[in-house]
Amino acid sequence: MQIAPLSLFVSATLLSLSVSAQDTATVTAIESERTEKQAELDNYTQVLDKHLSEETRLQAQLDLLRQRSAELDKEKNQALDAMNDIYRRLIDDPSLDISAAQSRYQQAVAEHKQNKEDIVMQLAAIASHRKDIEQIRVTKHTLVNTIASLNDQLSTARIERLRNEFSREGTLEVDHTINCKRTETLAACEQRGQQLGLQKATKHFIDQIFANLTEQRVVEPKRHLAGAQVQVVSSHVVGSAFSGQGNYSVNLSVTMRGDVNNSRLCSLLNLDNRYCSEYGSPLAVGYQASYPTTFSDEQLTFSNELSKSAPVVSVARMPAAPDIKTEVAPQPPKNREVELTLRSNVYDDEVFINGVSYGSTKLVVNLPTGMHDIEVRKLGYEPYKASLNLRRARTLNARLVKKPESIAAPTPKSEQTQPTQQANVAQPVKVVTPDRVVNETVIIPAGSFKMGDLTGNGLANERPVVEKVLSHSYVMQSKEVTVAEFRRFIDSSQYVTEAEKGKGCAHYKNGEPVWEIDYNWRSPGYEQADDFPVVCVSYEDAKAYANWLSGDQGMQYRLPNEVEWEYAARGDTTSEYPWGNEIGRNQANCGWCGSEWSNKSPAPVGQFAANAYGLYDTVGNVWEWTQKRASQDDVTVRGGAWNFAPSLARVSTRLALAPDFRANYIGFRLVRER
Template structure:
């Protein structure tokens, strides 16, 4: 008669011996959290200080207006006194004994009062200028504080990942006692092996439970345990003691050595944070790796023709000139668009596996512009204005839609974009700004006074009188985005574009900029809620330009509306459509990735300039 295996009688010793600890990681996380709390307190204090400074500025402006009003009154009194004195002098002609001393004294008193008031006006103007300088310095300080704060918050996520990996990927041993009744058909060896295997399995589960219980962030990790796929592996097992009873029952006390296995993105899954914090920034994404693996290097001929002249052919978003066009392209999928001003564009997607000829038919448009059309105005000679793409009318959701932003991004507001407009495909470049300066001899505010701000190695903002758009503190070519330009400089540039082309150019409103940057999405970045690695130029985005200098415009993919560099690279000037106040959008090469979100915003004075601040223009139809 066969004996069935009895219900497990398992005892696991709960004294767990760890080989390593994560005290250093805990200290690192705590230190970063302390820095964040300190910076948050500084930022809050800076906000309160700026509010107080702006209140003082408003009061000083009120006082200045009162002094100017008083100056007009005193000037009128001086004129009256002068007329009275002149009248008294006329009386002296006919009556030399006429007393004019009181009239002279009254006139002198009026002159003195008017002069004293003028002196007070000059003093008030100086004081007001100094107060505005204090406000700008405070704003710049807050500007740098935001970046440092966001940088520390990113460091915190990396530190949390490192801590949980070190806490989980420990080696330890656990004693497991296993008892089972052997089947009559079992050999002694088979029964022993089954007991040891069951002991190892149970020890692994208990070891894993203990690992999760010991984590610094145990609560959130336990909630995501199943989704993460975190596991342990058995390094070895040693029998402490074992034996059989007279009833065919086998007992074994097994000391099992195990190691936690938390690899790849598992730590990020446990902590419910973006997977980029679990990347070292050097590996390709799965998509890129797959594409690279499938590239056999073969080129095929593509011929493109259309029914119109002077059109423009875009292949995968890049202009290749006009038709007829013949070129060699690598095998694979390609998006071909042919467009012309005044015509409806035509597009085709081709899977190139052999030589092909494509024919495009463009129909004349009823509108002057069509959505997605690329336009560019001629300026003078060979100079051309900024490249523009037509953005459709619609409704912009401005602000933080994901709940991951800062307080100044709330509440989300809905803004109607009533008509289509041309949005700069790229930020304005050094070469384009040079054309403006050459034509107008314009001198930027950075060149006139105090230079331009930069973020130093400690994450703090500092001025240098030598920095300006020509020499921003790093090497640049004509295709780099122009920087060290103030909001006032940007207004002069768009005014020149308007007068030169006869079309209306402006800086975008914040709503127009965010609407164009998101391209009908509601995520942090136009491709999703994670910035990833190598998709943009920001401090922690990876690549040769990150935290070094702006990349040449168009170095990263465009959004679905054909607009480049809306994420990172350089902050861009816009205007709050509610108040008209200058607002910076888009993030920069030396700012945290979280500040490159479409909704992120920084309010700065109109004369602020930094070597991480540029501009983009729009044109009305």
């Protein structure tokens, strides 16, 4: 007997619409705030341009006044000489009229004096104008950071909305008719009809979910990457009947809930995978998936023939009873493998799982469900140990702590003068004073590079891209100058920083820079240790440290210029960051970068992997002062900070500040002349 064409009538109602509305409202609110802040930024940019033009005009007027000062000074001297000459002649000829000479000299003196007063007033006007410019620039930086953080919040909200939309629950009513086979019993025909109806219902439910996605146009082209699934919550037969022609008709009511592979949401929305890292590893490149429509009689299973790692959704087999009520409770199969992601705060470590070495972090490995012993080791650090009951995909962040260093070091062989047979005699030791440890330096080779915004994602002041050549190698400190190093300078020189003798140090409060009178390098507003980067230091403070260190070490130290800084920070790459164009998670300490210090404080220096030239923390941690050119009034900081968005930690990002500005997110490192 031929099977008659299948018919399917589906009416569906997707629930959780209120949740979706809330998610959309959140996204809309963030977009609205971002638009508002962008308008503010555009306005401040225009205001800054006008102020800069006005400053140029005022400076030009000052230059003219200074030129006129020289001319008036010359005229005054000539008038004085003329008057002295006529006074000498007056001795021989008392009838001479000297009034013209006197008037000329009096006028020259008055004009010269007025010009000097005009210069003083012009300098005051320029100084006041520059303060306004500095404030506008700080406000602009704040807005840039706010917009960048809103972009992060928006991406997170979009991901959450998409996840909730995929997780909707709904009830479908299915009318389904099939033609019974000659060889099957009525019970078997009944069961097959119900199975095929359920199969069609689940497929249509997925179609309904995709059709109702808020960002359906963005997601649909990548539908095969979603790993979308359906869980049957309950189902029952509303009505069924056999016809005289051997047809079986059934009306099913099926309640289902959607599900999705959360780690793939970022790929669906074309977002950085760091927004989905809490859900597991991102989708493997080249993965292809499909939604088969064939089911076995033993179990209705959405199978994936193209990838064993693809999720499989099982729907319980429909029993033959006329009234079906099925609760599907997903149970993980025995020996099921799940994904474990391991990270640590150190570089070049070694991971042991159940006593077996798996290499170094970052590590992604599939392990059977159940208990596992995890250990992360590195020479000089206390091992990290954990027992983990693995039931689902997990990310584990291992925090290794340095072992206490002994202050006693064995005498070098060159200093051992005692015979071998006296090995048991106590040998003299050297005492290492921790605060005299010099910041390690690395050699930056000569070369050329393209400086600026290479990807088109940067700010206006990163363009145009310029080819730069460094004809000589130079030496740079591998880490930012620490609190301990700066303290040695203070103790030796009795130097007083600008924050300590001025109005304190700036910090971010509720998204705005605020001056705090009590903040300085000793107390920056958060707990710090000796190995934290020193902050709350101005450009002049950094230069003073460089001058002192030059004398202390007998070598010439200075701040790097912008070309030297960017060339070294790039580490022979052309990407946004030394490791690629995505910030990732826990690769650096910046706002929303996934480190344990993000948006809290700087990290101890050197906690993240160095770049190809051996430099640490060129991304995030603290902004770093660079040396200004003679023609510059402002100074540029580079590298981003612990409380600034990842997009501002790119290698080409630059912010202009006043030389006397200081904040608890700005530090520095030095270069050494070779």
